[in-house]
Amino acid sequence: MKKLLxxxxxxxxxxxxxxxxxxxxxxxxxGTAMSSVPAPTQITTLLRSQNIRHVRLYDAxxxxxxxxxxxxxxxxxxxxxxxxxAIGNSNATAANWVARNVAAHFPAVNITAxxxxxxxxxxxxxxxxxxxxxxxYLQNALVAAALDRYVKISTPHSSSIILDSFPPSQAFFNRxxxxxLVPMLKFLQSTGSPLMLNVYPYYDYMRSNGxxxxxxxxxxxxxxxxxxxxANTLLHYTNVFDAVVDAAYFAMAYLNxxxxxxxxxxxxxxxxxxxxxxxxxxxxxxxxYNSNLIRHVMNSTGTPKHPGVAVPTYIYELYDExxxxxxxxxxxxxxxxxxxxxxxxxxxxxxxxxxxxDTTNQTYCVAREGxxxxxxxxxxxxxxxxxxxxxxxLTQGQPxxxxxxxxxxxxxxxxxxxxxxxxxSGTCYFSGVAVITTTDPSHGSCVYSGKxxxxxxxxxxxxxxxxxxxxxSGAHRAVGDVSALARVVSAVLLLSVLLL
Numbered sequence: 001m002k003k004l005l006x007x008x009x010x011x012x013x014x015x016x017x018x019x020x021x022x023x024x025x026x027x028x029x030x031g032t033a034m035s036s037v038p039a040p041t042q043i044t045t046l047l048r049s050q051n052i053r054h055v056r057l058y059d060a061x062x063x064x065x066x067x068x069x070x071x072x073x074x075x076x077x078x079x080x081x082x083x084x085x086a087i088g089n090s091n092a093t094a095a096n097w098v099a100r101n102v103a104a105h106f107p108a109v110n111i112t113a114x115x116x117x118x119x120x121x122x123x124x125x126x127x128x129x130x131x132x133x134x135x136x137y138l139q140n141a142l143v144a145a146a147l148d149r150y151v152k153i154s155t156p157h158s159s160s161i162i163l164d165s166f167p168p169s170q171a172f173f174n175r176x177x178x179x180x181l182v183p184m185l186k187f188l189q190s191t192g193s194p195l196m197l198n199v200y201p202y203y204d205y206m207r208s209n210g211x212x213x214x215x216x217x218x219x220x221x222x223x224x225x226x227x228x229x230x231a232n233t234l235l236h237y238t239n240v241f242d243a244v245v246d247a248a249y250f251a252m253a254y255l256n257x258x259x260x261x262x263x264x265x266x267x268x269x270x271x272x273x274x275x276x277x278x279x280x281x282x283x284x285x286x287x288x289y290n291s292n293l294i295r296h297v298m299n300s301t302g303t304p305k306h307p308g309v310a311v312p313t314y315i316y317e318l319y320d321e322x323x324x325x326x327x328x329x330x331x332x333x334x335x336x337x338x339x340x341x342x343x344x345x346x347x348x349x350x351x352x353x354x355x356x357x358d359t360t361n362q363t364y365c366v367a368r369e370g371x372x373x374x375x376x377x378x379x380x381x382x383x384x385x386x387x388x389x390x391x392x393x394l395t396q397g398q399p400x401x402x403x404x405x406x407x408x409x410x411x412x413x414x415x416x417x418x419x420x421x422x423x424x425s426g427t428c429y430f431s432g433v434a435v436i437t438t439t440d441p442s443h444g445s446c447v448y449s450g451k452x453x454x455x456x457x458x459x460x461x462x463x464x465x466x467x468x469x470x471x472x473s474g475a476h477r478a479v480g481d482v483s484a485l486a487r488v489v490s491a492v493l494l495l496s497v498l499l500l
Contacts, residue, residue: 024300024310026293027054027074029266030064033321034338040067046318046340047073048429051436056115056265056314060101069108072432076265076314077101078115079134081124087116087137088130094137095144103145113152114138115196115265121177122158128180131155135187152193155184156265159199162247167230168237168305171247172254185257194263194312197248201240201289202269205280216240218269218285219292235304241267241293246305261309267293268316271344273329281329283344290315290335291346364448365418365428367410368435376410379430383413389420393446400446410434411441412448419449 030043038046044067047055056076057064068075079087079097087094102111116135120127135153142148161181165171173181188195205217215222219239228237237243241264248262269289273281293313302309320334320343334343367376384391393400394409402408414434421427428434442448 024298025054025312026052026297027056027076027312027314028052028335029056029058029314029317031058031317031319031321031324032061033324034319035322036338038319038338038340040064042340043318044068044071044073046336047071052318054312054314055318058118062101062105065101065105065109068110069105072110074110074112076113076115077111079117079138081117081120081127084117084120084124084127084130084134088127088134091137091140094134095141098138098141098145098147102142102147102151106147106150111151113154113193114142116153116155118156119158119198120155121174121180122160128177131180132183132187135184139187139191148191152191154188154193154196154263156196156198159197159244159248162244162251165247166228166243167232168235168243168246168250169230169232171251173251178255182255185252185255185260188260189257194261195248195252196263196265197245198266198316199241199244199264200267201244202281204240204244206278212240214280214285218288219296220288230304233305237304239296241296242303245311246303249303249305262311264311264313266316267313268333270329270332271334272332274327278327278329281332287344287346294346363423364437364439364441365411365414365434366437366441367407367414368433371407371433373406375431375433376406379433380406380410380413383410383417383430387413387417389413389416391416399444402444402446412446415441415448 028047040061040063043064046052048071053072054074054076055068056078058078059080060077065075065077083097087097098114102114105111116138117124117127117131120131135155139148139153142151142153159165161174161177162171163174185195187193201212201217205212205214213222213226214220216226216228216238217240219241222238224236228243229235230237235246237246245262245264252258252260269286270278270281271283271286273279293315297311297313300308300310303311315335317333318335320332320337322331322338324330332343335346337343383389384394391409391413392398394412395401400409400412410433414428414430418428418434418436428436440448
């Protein structure tokens with residue numbers, strides 16, 4: 001009976017790990033054009049410490065996929081442009097690609113999509129005739145492997161394929177691309193896949209020669225008389241991002257396609273550039289754009305055409321890429337440098353559970369919504385016991401006793417431990433039932449610390465199943481990495497014991 005229970009729980013966790021989630025989320029792109037690329041385990045440690053649950057890879061590197069195994073992080077893998085010729089000309093080559101780069105890793109790696117090429121129609125138009133055959137062959141391979149329910153196929157487009165993009169209601173795709181775009185949109189429609197779009201308000205602003213105000217590009221609040229109004233629909237646009245996304249929706253509608261969602265696969269703002277030619281590539285503007293973007297997306301604001309409809313969005317990018325060619329700013333789009341140090345600090349108060357390097361230093365460790373109560377209770381017992389958290393405020397009659405729920409009490413204990421341990425990487429994990437947030441959980445007279453603790457809890461080790469160990473004084477990144485599979489197995493064992 002115990003063995004059957006264990007197997008059942010393991011299967012349950014496995015199913016949960018590959019389940020998709022609808023709605024708003026922020027992901028990041030992970031490029032590797034660096035003189036010193038971090039090890040895959042370092043990358044996944046950074047992702048977990050920042051609660052980044054969605055990533056896009058520009059290839060299907062097996063070492064990176066192995067590091068992502070059993071983390072639950074949702075992954076878009078990519079077919080590089082240089083592989084389109086082979087895949088677009090051979091069903092067998094496509095099947096081999098899926099077998100090697102998707103089926104071999106799924107479901108341990110939560111692969112959710114294949115991005116076929118990158119901006120092929122604008123960057124490599126000569127390869128355009130190969131795009132649809134490649135997508136169809138890859139789809140055939142997914143169907144044959146019974147993976148088409150879990151993995152979607154699309155291709156990221158530059159927003160430059162949309163012509164006459166303002167007002168959005170007049171937008172249409174470049175008609176010279178109809179022979180590719182029309183069957184592609186029908187393919188996306190039939191497979192339930194999104195239109196992948198790269199949206200760069202920075203470039204729109206730079207190329208507008210002053211026509212687009214900087215505030216409009218950065219999501220800054222605008223007075224009503226400064227908002228852009230679509231004269232055909234009377235919809236008001238307060239930022240470039242929404243206008244471009246709606247332009248894509250209107251362009252699809254022009255081709256009688258109205259039920260394909262838009263996914264923004266790249267967007268961001270450079271934090272450094274040539275001061276003479278790129279004066280607005282600054283840390284302040286990068287902070288403003290990405291912080292406002294995250295709030296905008298995570299609040300499920302939607303767009304004026306589709307209010308409340310989530311626009312899944314991937315920030316370009318996780319790391320600065322110091323070997324990228326082109327203008328100076330091309331090297332400085334990252335949220336972190338190659339050592340994992342924040343390139344600048346984000347102001348994310350109120351944005352929820354994502355990217356905890358907030359300059360206000362107001363971050364909290366809370367119980368994950370929907371976490372198993374028995375797992376929470378076990379973690380709470382550890383924090384108030386071996387974790388040496390002072391939980392006296394949770395006793396009856398004390399400020400944090402109410403609400404008397406395991407979730408509320410666990411949040412108090414997790415947060416106290418997290419700050420007592422200096423908010424170190426891995427100190428807000430607790431076998432996966434805790435997450436970092438910028439939303440203050442304080443209530444009434446129960447006030448939670450949002451500041452870094454002045455010292456580590458005396459003699460306390462890291463919480464069980466944390467993903468790292470603390471380094472010496474001044475160390476930014478943790479040096480250890482516990483196997484994610486071991487975390488899943490240990491969680492299953494703990495849960496099975498609790499249920500007996």
